Amino acid sequence: MEITANKQGDITILTVNGKMDASNATEFEAKVKEEMAAGANRFVVDLSQLAYISSAGLRSMLFLAKSVKTSSGAAVLCGLNGVVQEVFKISGFSALFTVCDDRQQAIQSC
Amino acid sequence: MAKPSELTLPAAIENLTALKDFINGELDAFGLDPRQCLQVELACDELLTNIILYAYPKPPGDITVRCQPLDAQSFQVTIIDSGVHFDPLATERPDTALALEDRPLGGLGILLSREMVDNITYERQNDSNILTITKNKASSRKP
Numbered sequence: 122m123e124i125t126a127n128k129q130g131d132i133t134i135l136t137v138n139g140k141m142d143a144s145n146a147t148e149f150e151a152k153v154k155e156e157m158a159a160g161a162n163r164f165v166v167d168l169s170q171l172a173y174i175s176s177a178g179l180r181s182m183l184f185l186a187k188s189v190k191t192s193s194g195a196a197v198l199c200g201l202n203g204v205v206q207e208v209f210k211i212s213g214f215s216a217l218f219t220v221c222d223d224r225q226q227a228i229q230s231c
Numbered sequence: 232m233a234k235p236s237e238l239t240l241p242a243a244i245e246n247l248t249a250l251k252d253f254i255n256g257e258l259d260a261f262g263l264d265p266r267q268c269l270q271v272e273l274a275c276d277e278l279l280t281n282i283i284l285y286a287y288p289k290p291p292g293d294i295t296v297r298c299q300p301l302d303a304q305s306f307q308v309t310i311i312d313s314g315v316h317f318d319p320l321a322t323e324r325p326d327t328a329l330a331l332e333d334r335p336l337g338g339l340g341i342l343l344s345r346e347m348v349d350n351i352t353y354e355r356q357n358d359s360n361i362l363t364i365t366k367n368k369a370s371s372r373k374p
Contacts (some may be wrong), residue, residue, distance in 0.1 A: 142247065143283070175273060175276045175280065187310075212342070
């Protein structure tokens with residue numbers, strides 16, 4: 122799994138690549154903490170390159186949701202597809218986030 | 232019927248990827264499509280992660296993964312540990328409609344496991360926990 126962070130104005134765009142499971146999900150939490158420590162509290166998470174997420178990955182997404190809520194920020198997801206989309210639907214996590222089709226829409230909704 | 236292939240490794244989080252890679256190789260050789268492979272990987276991942284985190288109060292213990300095609304249509308993965316007696320299928324289904332703050336996360340992994348494959352069974356035999364996961368090529372439950 123790879124996570125890259127880019128800025129667009131005061132929005133932090135996190136792009137996640139590969140597979141997120143119990144062996145690496147804490148890397149995502151660490152990245153969120155690092156960005157928030159540097160002042161970020163509005164996030165777009167682009168999951169279009171994420172092939173796979175387990176419940177451990179969902180926990181790290183929940184960590185992001187709770188963190189931005191505490192700091193009156195926002196977290197918008199985009200690009201969910203395939204099994205990742207299925208996992209969000211089955212778990213009910215789709216309803217916990219604003220979910221957009223693509224990055225442009227997500228930035229506008231953030 | 233083809234012979235089963237098997238891999239045994241210590242139940243440690245560092246071995247999760249190796250265990251899953253082994254399963255993925257077998258699934259691919261069997262001829263499941265990429266999405267079905269990811270679904271089986273996810274079902275196994277959740278069960279393996281549970282075992283790694285909770286089965287052995289005094290680590291290390293082992294996990295054995297056995298892969299076997301049942302026929303041209305069905306593939307079976309068996310996951311065996313000799314840790315504490317635990318039937319993950321006996322856990323309650325979580326309420327996925329709850330608000331963010333009220334949401335307990337236990338049970339979510341098992342829910343995902345069940346949804347991704349056609350069948351999962353549990354049995355306790357000779358002080359071992361045995362989970363058997365079955366996936367059919369022509370699974371009716373997924374688009």
